[in-house]
Amino acid sequence: MNAITIETVSKSFGSVNALQRVSFSVKPGELFGLIGPDGAGKTTLFKILVTLLLPDAGRATVSGRDVVTDFRYLRQTIGYMPGRFSLYPDLTVRENLDFFATVFGTTIEANYDLIRDIYEQLALFGGRRAGKLSGGMKQKLALCCCLIHKPDVLFLDEPTTGVDAVSRKEFWEMLKNLQKQGLTILVSTPYMDEAGLCDRVAFIQAGKIMAVDTPTGITTRFEKPLFSVRATSTYRLIQDLRQAPFADACYAFGESVHLTARPGTGVLPVVDYLHSRNHEDVVVQPIMPGIEDTFMELMTK
Amino acid sequence: MKAIITNKLTKKFGDFTATNEITFSVDEGEIFGFLGANGAGKTTAIRMLCGLLKPSSGEATVAGFDVYRQTEKIKQNIGYMSQRFSLYHDLTVRENIRFYGGIYGLRLSDIKRKTDEILNTLALQTVADSLTISLPLGWKQRLAFAVALIHDPKVVFLDEPTGGVDPITRRQFWDMIYEAAHNGTTIFVTTHYMDEAEYCNRVSIMVDGRINALDTPAGLKRTYNVDSMDGVFQILARGTSTK
Numbered sequence: 001m002n003a004i005t006i007e008t009v010s011k012s013f014g015s016v017n018a019l020q021r022v023s024f025s026v027k028p029g030e031l032f033g034l035i036g037p038d039g040a041g042k043t044t045l046f047k048i049l050v051t052l053l054l055p056d057a058g059r060a061t062v063s064g065r066d067v068v069t070d071f072r073y074l075r076q077t078i079g080y081m082p083g084r085f086s087l088y089p090d091l092t093v094r095e096n097l098d099f100f101a102t103v104f105g106t107t108i109e110a111n112y113d114l115i116r117d118i119y120e121q122l123a124l125f126g127g128r129r130a131g132k133l134s135g136g137m138k139q140k141l142a143l144c145c146c147l148i149h150k151p152d153v154l155f156l157d158e159p160t161t162g163v164d165a166v167s168r169k170e171f172w173e174m175l176k177n178l179q180k181q182g183l184t185i186l187v188s189t190p191y192m193d194e195a196g197l198c199d200r201v202a203f204i205q206a207g208k209i210m211a212v213d214t215p216t217g218i219t220t221r222f223e224k225p226l227f228s229v230r231a232t233s234t235y236r237l238i239q240d241l242r243q244a245p246f247a248d249a250c251y252a253f254g255e256s257v258h259l260t261a262r263p264g265t266g267v268l269p270v271v272d273y274l275h276s277r278n279h280e281d282v283v284v285q286p287i288m289p290g291i292e293d294t295f296m297e298l299m300t301k
Numbered sequence: 302m303k304a305i306i307t308n309k310l311t312k313k314f315g316d317f318t319a320t321n322e323i324t325f326s327v328d329e330g331e332i333f334g335f336l337g338a339n340g341a342g343k344t345t346a347i348r349m350l351c352g353l354l355k356p357s358s359g360e361a362t363v364a365g366f367d368v369y370r371q372t373e374k375i376k377q378n379i380g381y382m383s384q385r386f387s388l389y390h391d392l393t394v395r396e397n398i399r400f401y402g403g404i405y406g407l408r409l410s411d412i413k414r415k416t417d418e419i420l421n422t423l424a425l426q427t428v429a430d431s432l433t434i435s436l437p438l439g440w441k442q443r444l445a446f447a448v449a450l451i452h453d454p455k456v457v458f459l460d461e462p463t464g465g466v467d468p469i470t471r472r473q474f475w476d477m478i479y480e481a482a483h484n485g486t487t488i489f490v491t492t493h494y495m496d497e498a499e500y501c502n503r504v505s506i507m508v509d510g511r512i513n514a515l516d517t518p519a520g521l522k523r524t525y526n527v528d529s530m531d532g533v534f535q536i537l538a539r540g541t542s543t544k
Contacts, residue, residue, distance in 0.1 A: 037467030038438050135339040162464060164338040165495055165531055166538050190465045191494075193531075205467065234500075235479045251472040254496040254529065255518060292468050299469060 001064050003028045003153050003184035004049065009058035011044050018044040020207045021058065026186055026200075031179045033198035034188040035295065041207040042188040043083060046157045049186070050080040063152050076104065079151035081142050083158040089131025093122055093141055096130050097148060104149035111150045114181060118174055119144050136167040143174065154178065156187040160194065172197050192292035203295055210298040215291060222289035222297050224248060225261045227270060231279040240277045246270065249300065256283075258293060302365060304329045304456050304487035305350065310359035310368075312345050319345040321510035322359060327503075329455070332478065332488040334498050337507030338538045343491055346507070347458055350489070352376050364455040377405070380449035380457035380486075384464045387445035390434035394425055397433055398448060405452035419447045439470030446477055450486065457481065459490040463497065475500055495531035504530070506537050513537055 004026040011019040019041045026032040034042050047053035049060055051071035060067045065074055087096045097119075101108050112119075118140050125133065130141060139159060146154065156175075160168045172194065179185055187198070195201045196215045203210040203218070211218055231237045234257065241250040241259055246269055249260040259270065267284050274282045289297070305327040312320040320342045327333045337343045348354040350363050352372030361368040364378040388397050398419055402412035420426050423443050428436060436444070442462060449457055459478070463471045475497065482488050490501065498504050498518060505515040514521060514537055521533045 037470070038465035040467075162339075162461070162493065164493055164538065165534050166338055168493075169535065190467075192468060235483055238476070238479075251469070252475055252500055254499040296468050299467065 001028070002026060002061075003030065004032075004060070004062050004186060006045070006049070006060045007058055009045070009048060009055045009060055011041075011048065011053070011056050017207050019048075019055075022204075022207075022209050023058075024202050024209060024212045026184060028184055029179065029182060030199045031175060031185045031187070031197075033195050033201040034186065034204055035190075035192065035195045035201050035291075036188070036204035037190050039206075040204045042204060043157055045204075046080070046082075046155055046186075046188065050078060050155050051075055076149070077152050079146035079149070079154040081146045081154075081156045081159055083161065085138055085142065087130045087138070087142055087145060090129055092127050092129055093133070094126040096141060097144055100145040101148045106149050108148065111148055114150055114178070115144045115147050117177060118147075135163060136170075139163065139167070139171065140174075143171075147178070151183070153184045153186070156185065158188050158190065160189055160191060168194070192290075192295055195291045201291075203298060205295075205299055210295075210301075219289045219291065219294045222294045224263060224297070225265050226287055226289050226293060227259045227261060227267070228253070228256045228283075228285045228287045229259050229270065229274075230256045230281070230283040231274060232281050233279070236277075237274070237279060240274065240279070244270075244273050246273075249296070251296070253292075258287075260293075260297065302329060303327065303362075304331070305333075305361070305363050305489065307350075307361040308359055310346070310349060310361045311357050312342075312349060312354065313357045318510050320349065320356075323507070323510075323512045325505055325512060325515055327456075327487055327489060329487055330482055330485045331503065332482045332490065332501045334501030334504035335489060335491045335507070336498055336504055336534065336538070337491075341507040341538070342510040343507055344460070347460060347489075347491070350375075351379060351381060351458060377452070378455050380452070380454040381460075382445050382449040382457070382462055383460040384462060388433050388441060388448065391432060393430050393432055394420070394436070394444060395429045397444070398451065401448045401451050407452060415451055419444070419451075423447060439466050439473070442466060442470070442474055443477060446474065446481075450481060454486065456487040456489060459488065461491055461493065463492065463494065471497075495529065495534055498530040498534070506534065508538060 002025040007023050008021045009019055010021055036042055048055050049067055051067050051074050062074055097108055122140055160171055200214050202212045211221055237257055238250055241247055246261050246265040248262055251258055270284045271282055303326045308324050309322040311322050335343055349356050349368055352375035363375050366374040398416045399412055402415055420429050463474055478488055503517050505512045518530055525533050525536050527533055
């Protein structure tokens, strides 16, 4: 049995089709990433799965239970960390955790094993009000609060948005540890580099699922020649490459430029073209597409 | 002339030193990346440089104006854009442009010219009279950037301008940044995307209120012997107060 099953789920708000026949499933114990930009429909899908919003059409189950008819059961057995900080800012760290434990009819002690590693990083600040914590600490406390009733499936909606690169890395290490303890985790993120840390990912854009696969599997959807190109003036390089007859798309990518070329294009015509435009220190290398290259390619299809 | 110069610029809140004797300068037309972990002191530093917060000690000039005595001059000569606060959702695209043009004291004829220019460059003619809230996020961000440049500021501050947008829109936004810098505008930008740090001419990294590194991306990678800015950031950015 799948931990999460989504079958042709649609949801509209007025004339906006937030979700259009979305289908995919998540296996028990899987760390599954929903990858897409703001406005793609990630939060709408999460709200349907955690029983806070009704789908217009289609069907979804979590732990085999229907999200519409079995909402009472599901609310006790799933953990949900919304995108917006939703703890009580005027309660202390300890009081927030106590509150959520009590609401779910349990105690901090009963499920301490699951949160120990995360909570110990917070213990020093146990008496501090949640509103006075730093961004990274708030995020850790929020994670503890949605774990306190030992949920079967964990829903994390953009837990790392606006968080710095170091704290993001730490957060993903915590998720990996939780996964080892048997939790199924569905996590959404706009950061493409985080997709590589998931067992499988779904790309979502404008309410539609573009692809579902493992992080390495998904990059095989990219079928055109791809080059990493460098030259002295990056600004001029991008401008010139976009006008080249062999170019399909060209974007800055960290310290180099990624050129998606027409089928059959080799390195030499690219080098010759750039030399004819007076570029200096030209380096052109064929490369394998990454997650972000693939997402961009699928977006423009 | 330098666009920004600071010398031991410091801000204390009670006994907490948010920004601790930072010293750096930014060239005209440079894209300067201002990085640091959450809570490292970036926002406090930016607020001082924008003339919104009085420093505790040290010196700084922005576009040639002093951060203690000429804050109004600074505000007239800089542009500012953040992810959260930028456009009025219940005004149309055209009204937002006109509003900001008016705020910065542009003549009506200049506002008309700028409006046409922005609508054409961003291909927003068809939605010129639509409410801004109805635009896709990426369009809003590009509009917000154009509006931040409406008075031809010497320096523009971009505080996490690309958070949450799709990877194509994010790059189209950087195309606009490159173009503005190419035309002589100084860009001062913060970001959590480490690939974007690579697009900057130079990058500083703040840790616990201090600037612990400042160099070109290539120079930083050489110094710390790693192959990406993410590697540099992972080594440097973990301070004590952000744990």
